[in-house]
Amino acid sequence: MEKNSNKSSEELLKEIEELGNDHVMTSIATPLREDAFDLTDAEKIELIQGYFEKIMHTLGLDLTDDSLRGTPKRVAKLYVNELFKGLNEKHKPSMSTFENKYQYNQMLVEKNITLYSNCEHHFLPIVGKAHVAYIPNDKVIGLSKINRIVDYYARRPQVQERLALQILNEMQQSLGTEDVAVYIDAEHMCVSSRGASDQSSSTVTVEYGGKFNEETTKKEFLTYINNPLK
Secondary structure, three states: OHHHOOOOHHHHHHHHHHHHHOOOOOOOOOOOOOOOOOOOHHHHHHHHHHHHHHHHHHOOOOOOOOOOOOHHHHHHHHHHHHHOHHHOHHHOOOOOEEEOOOOOOOOEEEEEEEEEEEEOOOOOEEEEEEEEEEOOOOEEEOHHHHHHHHHHHHOOEEOHHHHHHHHHHHHHHHHOOOOEEEEEEEEEHHHHOOOOOOOOOOEEEEEEOHHHHOHHHHHHHHHHHHOOOO
16 A cells, blocks of 8 residues: 555556556455345345446446336346356365376367457456366366356356466365366457557466376377367
8 A cells, every 4th residue: 555655546546447458367366345245136136226227227238128128127237136146155066086097197178169258457357268177187077067057157257377276276275186287269349449559469378287298298288179170
């Protein structure tokens, strides 16, 4: 706080705006208040509906129009029940594992997992693919669980770097191994639809744990995910 004591409010606001434009991650954990879940989902939907009505009204839209009348509630339900449902741990998938009875000890890769998220700086969509791999020891996990854990952490306001780390950490803890890799390639609508308006770029984030930090294992993983064969 002392560092910023001599800065004007305009300077602080500029710093905050630049932080958002640069997509800086401030924490691996999603920033949540302690009272984040004191309200029920129904109460949140009702409040958000009212807030969004005010936004639409401020923009000059006619909320008596048949096409727009139901939009505030639709948006509120979308936020709570779909786009940001990953904020609430009650939606976290069970990460049940199984004994590795076959003693499978080679790399297992789940590739091309469709990913939908939202940038926490502008609340615009992030759309892409995630590729997740691990090397089993005593435990294996159902393949659908990997897809579900990607979706769970994606369904919240996100920074792509944090998303990759959250998936990696969840897989490592569930499987009891450091040997996990996560590769995400996604397009950010806050880049393509505003600012630079770059329609062709995508962002890649990669997190490696354990054996995946070894060059041979890393190369094998990248070969698998770049293999065009489905």
